[in-house]
Amino acid sequence: MEKKIGLVDQIKLESKFLKREVTISIYLPKDYTDLYKHHVVITFDGRDFFQFGQIHREYEKLRTAEMVERAIIVGVHYEDVELRRKEFHPDGEHRKEMSQFVVKELCPYIDKTFSTLKVGNARVLLGDSLAASVALVTGLEYPHHFSQLGLFSPLINDTVTEKFQNCLSKDLLTIKHYIGKEEDSFKLISGDLADFLTPNREFSERVKQANLTYEYEELDGGHTWKTWKPELGNILSYFLSHQNQKNLI
Numbered sequence: 322m323e324k325k326i327g328l329v330d331q332i333k334l335e336s337k338f339l340k341r342e343v344t345i346s347i348y349l350p351k352d353y354t355d356l357y358k359h360h361v362v363i364t365f366d367g368r369d370f371f372q373f374g375q376i377h378r379e380y381e382k383l384r385t386a387e388m389v390e391r392a393i394i395v396g397v398h399y400e401d402v403e404l405r406r407k408e409f410h411p412d413g414e415h416r417k418e419m420s421q422f423v424v425k426e427l428c429p430y431i432d433k434t435f436s437t438l439k440v441g442n443a444r445v446l447l448g449d450s451l452a453a454s455v456a457l458v459t460g461l462e463y464p465h466h467f468s469q470l471g472l473f474s475p476l477i478n479d480t481v482t483e484k485f486q487n488c489l490s491k492d493l494l495t496i497k498h499y500i501g502k503e504e505d506s507f508k509l510i511s512g513d514l515a516d517f518l519t520p521n522r523e524f525s526e527r528v529k530q531a532n533l534t535y536e537y538e539e540l541d542g543g544h545t546w547k548t549w550k551p552e553l554g555n556i557l558s559y560f561l562s563h564q565n566q567k568n569l570i
Contacts, residue, residue: 346396360392365452367396389561
């Protein structure tokens with residue numbers, strides 16, 4: 322494929338696991354070159370991370386200031402709300418296939434097409450809400466493949482907690498976890514109210530007892546990009562800053 326540097330490019334990947342074409346956004350930074358190996362940042366809810374979060378612009382600011390390592394940013398799109406729930410929710414009927422797609426189809430494509438660091442601690446999974454849940458569960462199922470997880474307000478339920486407890490290699494993980502203080506009464510698309518804050522707080526206490534690198538932060542605000550967007554620069558710096566790369570590979 323033609324490498325479009327400094328632009329958000331969009332491609333379609335055929336997935337045998339999901340049995341459909343998946344829309345993918347790829348951002349190659351302005352200083353991209355095949356001569357250097359790059360970290361890979363994969364965002365679930367990719368369209369939202371690029372449009373609402375402007376993640377590529379946040380990255381370029383940090384890169385221009387020489388505060389982060391070389392990275393490419395990849396976005397996994399969802400087709401509609403119903404399919405998003407099936408593929409991203411911890412109990413969704415196609416969630417397992419979504420994780421398999423990312424590990425066994427998307428990553429090999431990215432590694433074959435671009436100059437990347439092909440190790441788990443050079444790959445970052447990011448997500449918001451249900452997209453954060455699928456990022457977390459994918460990391461717990463494939464910790465050797467993805468060991469860097471950035472979570473904005475994930476849905477936490479018994480399935481997530483059980484997977485965390487059962488993950489035998491959780492010590493490989495580095496997790497940055499955000500939740501809004503006003504997320505104790507979040508209105509779902511169905512119209513029902515949900516408490517995201519309490520399960521996230523309880524989960525954070527469980528994670529703190531485990532042997533892994535973990536940071537948890539409660540933000541002023543609710544379950545919206547207005548709350549999450551200001552933290553994108555911080556989360557990129559957390560995973561990609563020079564000082565955090567000493568033990569890479």
